Every structure is written in C-alpha cells, then in structure tokens.
Amino acid sequence: MTDATTGMAGTEGSDPSVPAVQLTGITKRFGGIVACDEVDLTLYRGLVHGILGENGAGKSTLMKVLIGLVLPDEGSILIDDQPRTIHDPLAAAALGIGMVHQHFSLVDQLSVWENVALGEAGKLDSSGVRRRVAAISKQYGLEIDPDARVGTLTAGLRQRVEIIKCLRRDPHILVFDEPTSVLTPEESEQLFSTLREVVAAEGRAVVLVSHKLDEVLHATDEITIMRQGRVVDHRPTQEADARSLARAMVGREVSLRSERAAFGLADIEEAVDADPEDRPPAETVISDEPVLRIEGVSVRGRGGARLLDDISLDLRAGEIMGVAGVEGNGQRTLGDLLSSLIPLDAGRVVVNDSEVRSGAPGAMAKAGIGVIPEDRHDSGVVLDMTVAENLLMVDPHRVARHGVMDKGQTTETALRMIEEFDIGCSGPDAPLWSLSGGNQQRVVLARELAAEPDVLVAAQPTRGLDVGAIEYMTDRLRQTAADGVAVLLISSELEEILELSDRIVVMSRGRIVGELSHGNANLETLGLLMGGSEG
Amino acid sequence: MYALSVVVALAISSVIVEATGGDWWPVLKALVDGSIKAPGRWGETLGIAAPLLLVALGTVISAKAGLINIGQEGQLLMGAAFAVFFSFRIGGPGPLNVVLLLLFGALGGAVWASAAGLLRYWRGVPEVLSTLLLVFVAVQAVGYGLKWQWLLLADEASRGNRNLVSEQLTKDNRIPRPDIFGNEFPITVYVALALALAVAYVLARTVWGFRLRMLGHNPRAAQRSGVSSTTYGATALAIGGAFAGLAGAAMFAGGGFSFGNYRLVPGFSDFIGWTGLLVALMARERALPAVVAAFVFAMLRTGAGFVNSTGVESRITDVVQGLLVLALLVPPAVVFLRDRRRARAAATERV
Numbered sequence: 076m077t078d079a080t081t082g083m084a085g086t087e088g089s090d091p092s093v094p095a096v097q098l099t100g101i102t103k104r105f106g107g108i109v110a111c112d113e114v115d116l117t118l119y120r121g122l123v124h125g126i127l128g129e130n131g132a133g134k135s136t137l138m139k140v141l142i143g144l145v146l147p148d149e150g151s152i153l154i155d156d157q158p159r160t161i162h163d164p165l166a167a168a169a170l171g172i173g174m175v176h177q178h179f180s181l182v183d184q185l186s187v188w189e190n191v192a193l194g195e196a197g198k199l200d201s202s203g204v205r206r207r208v209a210a211i212s213k214q215y216g217l218e219i220d221p222d223a224r225v226g227t228l229t230a231g232l233r234q235r236v237e238i239i240k241c242l243r244r245d246p247h248i249l250v251f252d253e254p255t256s257v258l259t260p261e262e263s264e265q266l267f268s269t270l271r272e273v274v275a276a277e278g279r280a281v282v283l284v285s286h287k288l289d290e291v292l293h294a295t296d297e298i299t300i301m302r303q304g305r306v307v308d309h310r311p312t313q314e315a316d317a318r319s320l321a322r323a324m325v326g327r328e329v330s331l332r333s334e335r336a337a338f339g340l341a342d343i344e345e346a347v348d349a350d351p352e353d354r355p356p357a358e359t360v361i362s363d364e365p366v367l368r369i370e371g372v373s374v375r376g377r378g379g380a381r382l383l384d385d386i387s388l389d390l391r392a393g394e395i396m397g398v399a400g401v402e403g404n405g406q407r408t409l410g411d412l413l414s415s416l417i418p419l420d421a422g423r424v425v426v427n428d429s430e431v432r433s434g435a436p437g438a439m440a441k442a443g444i445g446v447i448p449e450d451r452h453d454s455g456v457v458l459d460m461t462v463a464e465n466l467l468m469v470d471p472h473r474v475a476r477h478g479v480m481d482k483g484q485t486t487e488t489a490l491r492m493i494e495e496f497d498i499g500c501s502g503p504d505a506p507l508w509s510l511s512g513g514n515q516q517r518v519v520l521a522r523e524l525a526a527e528p529d530v531l532v533a534a535q536p537t538r539g540l541d542v543g544a545i546e547y548m549t550d551r552l553r554q555t556a557a558d559g560v561a562v563l564l565i566s567s568e569l570e571e572i573l574e575l576s577d578r579i580v581v582m583s584r585g586r587i588v589g590e591l592s593h594g595n596a597n598l599e600t601l602g603l604l605m606g607g608s609e610g
Numbered sequence: 611m612y613a614l615s616v617v618v619a620l621a622i623s624s625v626i627v628e629a630t631g632g633d634w635w636p637v638l639k640a641l642v643d644g645s646i647k648a649p650g651r652w653g654e655t656l657g658i659a660a661p662l663l664l665v666a667l668g669t670v671i672s673a674k675a676g677l678i679n680i681g682q683e684g685q686l687l688m689g690a691a692f693a694v695f696f697s698f699r700i701g702g703p704g705p706l707n708v709v710l711l712l713l714f715g716a717l718g719g720a721v722w723a724s725a726a727g728l729l730r731y732w733r734g735v736p737e738v739l740s741t742l743l744l745v746f747v748a749v750q751a752v753g754y755g756l757k758w759q760w761l762l763l764a765d766e767a768s769r770g771n772r773n774l775v776s777e778q779l780t781k782d783n784r785i786p787r788p789d790i791f792g793n794e795f796p797i798t799v800y801v802a803l804a805l806a807l808a809v810a811y812v813l814a815r816t817v818w819g820f821r822l823r824m825l826g827h828n829p830r831a832a833q834r835s836g837v838s839s840t841t842y843g844a845t846a847l848a849i850g851g852a853f854a855g856l857a858g859a860a861m862f863a864g865g866g867f868s869f870g871n872y873r874l875v876p877g878f879s880d881f882i883g884w885t886g887l888l889v890a891l892m893a894r895e896r897a898l899p900a901v902v903a904a905f906v907f908a909m910l911r912t913g914a915g916f917v918n919s920t921g922v923e924s925r926i927t928d929v930v931q932g933l934l935v936l937a938l939l940v941p942p943a944v945v946f947l948r949d950r951r952r953a954r955a956a957a958t959e960r961v
Binding site for chain 1: 815821823824828830832835837838
C-alpha cells in the first residue's frame, strides 16, 4: 500500500472531467453550533478523496448531508451536474451514493448473507444473495463465508460485511467513514488495497473520511482538510506532507511524537528507530515492590473457551507496562477482569499485598485500580447521565453527607475537574452524550485519576481520538506514571506501546507469550511474538 | 402535544358515538361531571388517584433500576390481603392499627415482588414474565384465602350471605375521610403526595438514588463502580412491590364505594394496579409528573361511571375510554422515541 500514493486515476467509464459530486456552500447549524460552514467539495470519478479533520470538525455532518441523513440549511448539491435535493438515504441510494459507516449496523444473530439481504424488498432469494455475496467477495478479495454468523466475526470481517452490503447496490460514489478505527494494521492495509481496486478498475468516486494523517497520505489522491466546520485547505496528495497536514488540521504545531501516534502503521519503523534515543530519561524511580500482582489467572468463557490462560504479571509503581497483541487475544477479558466485570476461574489478583475478590461489584476500583476501558460506552460512562454524575460515578460519597448528595459541592467538584482536564462541555449538567468522543474520554480519565488509584489500566486509550487528544492522553499517561502510579497500557497500536512502555508483554490466545524490556523491543520481535511464535 | 392527542381522541370518539346512534355532547358532559363537576365527585376522583399514584411511584422506582415490573395488580392484591389478615387475625389497638395495617400491606406487596426478585437474581428468570405471572397466582391465592376463616374469610354472622368476603373494618380502624367543601377523601391522598415528593427527592439527590439510576442506564458501568445489581435491583423490586401493597392496604382501609367498602372482596384490586402502570408510563417514569397523571387517569375512571348512565351503549363508552387512555399514552411514547433518536444521532455524530 505504501507506494500507492500517487494520483493514478483509473478513469474508464464515464467522463472523468465532469465531477461526480459537487457540493457548494453547504452550511448546517445545530442550535448555536455551526457544524458545516460554507463547505465546498468536489469529487471526481476514479479518485480517492480524503477528508481530514479532528473529531467535531464537521466531516461526519458533511457526509450525512451527502447521504441524506442531514438536510443542509444552505448550499447546493450537484450529482453528475444535475442539481439534487437528498432527503433521505433511500434517495441517496437511488442516486448511486453508498456509505460504509464507522459504526456497524449489523444483526449479530443473523448470518452474513442474511445481513446483506436485509433492507431488500420483495421475495427473499437466499441462494441468489449467497451467490452475490460470493461474487462480490471474490471480485474484491473480500474473503468471507456467507453462512457465518455475524456475531462470531471479528471487527475486520464485520466491516467486510458492511462493505459488501454497500457494494451490492453498485454505488458510483462510495463514502468510508473512519473505516480503520476498528481494524488491525493488517486489516487496514487489506481494506486500502480493496479501495484502490474499486477506484482504479471501476471508476467510482471514493471519499475517505479520517483523522489519521498517514492513512490519508497513503490512500488518497487529493485531500480536503476541515477544521471547526470550515474547509481550511485543499490540495493534491502529492503536494502534502504529514507535518503541514497536522498543522492545518489542528491549527497549531503538534509535537512530533504525538503526531506520529496519529499516523498509523506506515511510520512505525521510523518511529521505532528514532524512539530509544529521543526518549526522555525516566524521572521517577520505579520501585521494586509490585503494586499489582496477577498470579496464574485463568478465565473461561462460555463453552469453556480459554479467554485468559494462566496469566502472571507484576506491575510496579511508576512504570508503564505495555500489553501488546493482536486484538481479540484476551486483552478485553483482562480489562474486564480488572474492572470487576467478570470473575476469574483460577489464580488471584493482588493489589498492595491484599487479594481482591474478582467479579464483586466495585471491588477492583475500591482496591485502587482505575480503568480507562477499551469501549467507554460499555462500562466507562453513562451516556444518559450528566457530566457531573459521570465524574462522580465511582465515588459519589465524596460529595455526600448522610447519603444525600450536596448539589453545590457536586457542581463545584465537577467544575474543578472540567477545568483541570479541559473537558469541552456546556457545563456540569450537560448530558454526557452531548460531548465529543475525545471529551468523553477526558471525563473517564478525570474520574479515574481523581480517585487517586495505585494502578491505572488504560485499554486502547487513544483509539478513535484525533491528534490533539492523543497528545493529551499520552502526556497524561506519562505524567501519571511519573507520579508513582503503576500503569498497565493495553493497546493494539504497536507504536504507542513502544513509545510509552518501560516493559512490554505480548498476549496471544489468552496467554502471555513473551516479555521484553523497552530497550530490546522492536517491531520485529513484537511481531514475531504476536504471531504466536514463542521465544 | 397532550392537548392535541386528547382532542383527536375526542373527535374520533364523537364520530363513533354519533355513528352508533348516540348523542355526543351528553357523553362529554357526563365525563366532566362525573370526574370533577358534580357535587362530591372530585373527592371521589382524589380517592382513586391516591392508590394509582402509589402504584405508579413503585413502578418508577423499579423502572429506574432498569427493571420492568408489570405485576402491580397482584402485588396490590397481596398487600390488601396482608392488611386484612393483620386487621382481623392479629390486630392492635385503635388508631395505631391503621398505621400497622398499612405497613403490613406494604410488606405483602414487597414479599410478592421479592418472589420475582428472587427468581430474577437467583435463577435468571426475566422479571417481566415472573411479575406478570405472579399476578394470576396472587388472584388465586387470595381467592383461596377467602375460603378459610382462619385466613381471610369473615365468620358467618358478619358476612350475611355466602359470598366470599372478609369482615368489614370497624370504624376506629379506618383511615379518616375528612369532608372538605362537600368532598371527602381518605387522608392517604396526602400520604401519597408526600411520598411522591420523597421519591423524587431520593432518586434525584441521594447516593442510593444516583446509583440506582446508574444501574438502570448502564449496568456494566454500575458494576464497575461498585453497584451490585443484585442488591440494588432486588431492593428496587421490593420497594416497587411495597408501594403497590401499600396502595392495596390504603384502598381497603380508605373506603370509597369502588373498593369493597372496607371489605376484601373478589375482584378487589379492580385494575388499579394495571392502571397505575399506565400512570407511570404517561409520566415517563418520573415521580412528580405521576401526580398529575394519576389524577387524569382517576378522572377517566370516575367520569366513565357517569358516561355509562347517558344511555350510550356500554361497549361504545368502553371504546371512548380506551381511546382517551391511548391519547394519554401516545405523547410520552413519541417523546421517548424522539429523545432516543436524538441521543443516538448525537452519539454517532460525535464519536
């Protein structure tokens, strides 16, 4: 994929000089917030157009306008030079516009072909749909078993189902919204080669919405950069470089290290080479006594599958231990275990020399383990409650007397945390769902750190965040460790692990297959371990 | 929105009444007369609103914990039966007895709801099913109790005929019904109002209420934060049942023609439990709006009595009543759907 950057325009089919889509002066306001402010966008057949911007820059809203989920307040839409109004997604589909959403809309209980057939009118032709799925997966190299149950598939495969669902309607214009946010590096690479094929061979117009610089640099032909609802820059990809893109996107200089974190995989080698020398000297002395000891822990899933298999870890105060591994190899289970969400079947978890009852509500939190969960919507926040309530979730007694929460004190505490962690919200009483993903993550971080934990578990802490937010998060994690907290960093972003960790363990199929110190860890050794070859 | 949907329901009703040969205007007039306008009627309406409100408050509490308790009818009946058993088989001195029988009623409802709680947290039986099915068990159990004198049945002398009824509560054991402007209602109305305020306060302001709501919104986040779904959920169910049971006891000791006249009779619960559930729905599971909702539903009930006397066929008046209930429940459903869509849109937009 790395060399597929140049503007090679596969333009068989219709006239490439007529824009497939021309959006002019699109403006959309939500209440007082201008999500899109006079945005212009032109898409040509045979080109991949990257739309780059931080979370909340207006990318998603713009795409929703294009597929009819949002009606613009102002502006015009030309499809193949014809003025159109797109009232709903069905109208968009009729115009040949299809979108692969960031969040899947699949029915877990149904099989792949059934999911593809969903939304189709008329008689259900199971063998026809199966054939179709097979044909599409063959044509684009999206290998998948049409009869597999969607609930059993990995995120990467689910996305394939979404893509097949979209391609089946044969759209001329394809929108991918943050497609790699749930994918492993290998899966991302595969996706981009598919994308290339779709564009080059068939002359479709593709939009790639992303906040990852690297992705946009390597997979697109031209780039539009948005910030705060406006288009701040537009240029062919050949003329773009990471630094200038980052600057345009954030509106200021970003530290190189965090910038790299946002790049994705292609810069890993460079990052690794540069890293050991650049690394700031460790300021804290890492103590010898382990704060968190995980001793021979096993967890079995339904049907006896070994989710965690005899895991042992020692975590000392002041160090960051990275847990690397391809996703789905027990990391989530480890996070759940340390969040008191599941009991263990064997072994024990010891914090500060006392054993913690696994699976008992709040036991881990009480013992001093703070958690930034992998999926904050799952166990990290309550979307329907206010920011203040979310900040006080774990320890409401802090602002309570005789079991009654003091309103003034609640607000005051929340305001202090909002200020300290720079949480963007309209106030302590704003419902949490009204916050952007990055700010929701800050709420979690603020709450967990305010509890003054001895151990902080950070699972995929920067996933889905933009450059600025990643920078903030990594700085905070480093600071936390420097303050003497033992940090367990569970991540599938190798380069994040390599950058932050003092020690690295690698998980594969629920086991720890190797441990490396910061000095002798590099991509190759990690990759070998992750692949399951011990040693 | 409420006004609009009620107007639509009234319009449809008028067409139906006229089409079946009735007269529309008297029906509407009877509805208003029966519920508030005629002498003594708003007192009657309040008397019905009180148990409705109590049931609804219990429903609100269970719902906040994310539990769907739909067995209030049975819990209410059990509460009444417990109160009756206490009054005639255990008893206490005069006025104190009134308080005790109300508490016993609450206990009865709590026990009945806890059966569902036990099934839920011990065996994983969904509470939607168990609470519902326990209604029918409660009806049978109380019917059985009314066959035996050592349980609930009155002795032969005081029951007059062979009907399966309990003894009548003596005067000094009844809940007072002071007369205000020609209207009388039991003072449980004030108790219910006070409890509505209390429930609203507890849910909004206390740590317990906070954690209960957390459990309802996101059980996993609650578990992680130290809220035991078993403890909190079972407690919420029991409290929900206690409120229904209290309502049953209050109906028994509070009098009013519709509630067996201080006796436990077959069919005593008279759909108050089911209707209370609707009250909670209309109030969108919030305590204070439930006060208004309870009164509105009580109006429908007392008004319906008068409508039946207008000469319009009773099946038609049932349809009218049904339409009005529907009209009251459509707006909260619409609001719910709109909120959810909005929240979901916001969630996907800003990830």
